[in-house]
Amino acid sequence: MVGTLVAHEVERREFWRGLCPHMTIEGASAVTPAQVGDTSLLMSDLKREGYVQVPDAFGERCTAPIRDAVTLLSQRGIPLPFAFVFDELWLAFQGLSTFLSTALGADYRALPDFWVWYVPPNENAAGWGPHRDRVQPTLDPDNSPHTLTVWLPFTDATPLNGCMYVLPAHHDPRFVERRWDGDGNNVVHNPQDIRALPATAGSLLAWNQAVLHWGSRGSRLGKAARISAAFEFQRGDRAPFNNPLLDPARIPTFSERLGLIGKQVLQYRHMYPLSDEVAAVATTLFERYMPRTMITLRG
Template sequence: MTDTAIPPADGTMLSLARDMTREAFWRGTFPELSIRERLKGTFRIQSLRNEPAMLAAERMKLEGYFQERDEELVDLTGRLSRAVERCVALNIPPVFMFLFDEAWAAFYRQHQLIAMFLGSDYQVMPDFWVWHVDPRAGQAGWRPHRDKGRRALAADGSPLSLTMWVPLSEASPLNGCMYILPANRDPVYGTADEGALQVDYQSIRALPGQPGDFFIWNQAVLHWGAQSSPFAEKPRMSMALEFQRGDIAPFNTPLLGTMPLLSFENRLRLVAKQILQYAHMYPLPREMQALAEQVLA
């Protein structure tokens, strides 16, 4: 990769953007995280327990989402939340956390649960993000939306694709936790009129969470990140990754496999793809946009 595609910019930011294409920069700046190490050898997948799995299936069928807990995530999310804070201090978009094994491991832990809904040959989609919602800056999460809409539902209403959302810090109504309109309370859910929102405000559900929790929803449900309050004590940090069935056409390309162990270069390209494809949702400094374009060129 060359530096010639990066336009003239502030010297500090330009120097940072150049460094961000080098694996050594990331290993040196975030020594507590790993690249192509943690996912090898003793990496463990969360076992599927019958009663919670049955409840998750019932909730998905009726409400389009469910919440679960995995204590192993407490360590992973603790490492990542501290790294996100360092990203913010260095003016690095937090989505770059997907260069590290710990981000992928948090999702791969739930392999059996994802496979229960999407089949054992499910595919990881090239769609992910990391948020740092700062109440001091008056920030909010993404506006109300459906990730894929009704095209993400099979004829019987079962999901063709899923989003898994993981809080890296406490997520509360004050610092911008997720909100959702359960499928069974949404009169236009799964219909051709899904864009004409009809919301019964009493049916809206807040989804507060702690490190160790995770949320999975189908990609037709309406959801959003809340506006933070200036009275919140800490930012809301979180991340999400998307999955789809392996026996249908890709919702986005390239599909990545079931639990891929990606090279640093491929992870960097994927992060660059996120920066460009979500620019309408999360605009970033022009130096970061230029870096993304350079990486993908």
């Protein structure tokens, strides 16, 4: 369990390499571009539906190592965002640069907001409940996004192991009102408007951050766990929605990753019970390694 770890163990590359020898840390691996198809069609869907879904964006060569690493972290009781100590997750999201440049502009930035899930197929497990990633305005009048959440499944995501559900933007009265905060902002008035998004391993899902979405509950009828990760991005010509903004073309150093992971564990503690031991490790990493500035903001 991570509660038996101390910060100086977590800070050692050797610890992580010994845990997952098939993964790399500050290696020289090349980025494999995701297969996303016609980005103009994706943008049309993104503006109307509020989300896009592309099957087979990544192959097994990309998904298998990450799936195995996250499974091992789950078995050891280590908070799953620690999967981001490894290069492979950063490389996967870097592979989406063509899509992200189309959606957010060539100077898009990565936000210091990411997470990893392991949802086993049983009734006690579920993804995050209905929510909008941001309730402040993050859209142009035509629904071009200022921010995006990108969600990648590394196993098949099904209704029996926590696949994503959304209320498509064109069925959501909040998109007519242009107001996404306040009471009832996570209520679906017509359940038939809900859309399930089962996805095969290696798919790309992305949504604007006003979209109402959630992960479903697992079931003993499911065949395998749902393993996935998400990362948030924003336009480069908007003020930061969180700090520090990251250059998506640069993978953070090992020590910077530790600081960023500590930040995730602390900022999402409202989603998960957090032991005093884990909180102490995350706080130490955040205070010792969290980069305060990672890019020079433009004009």
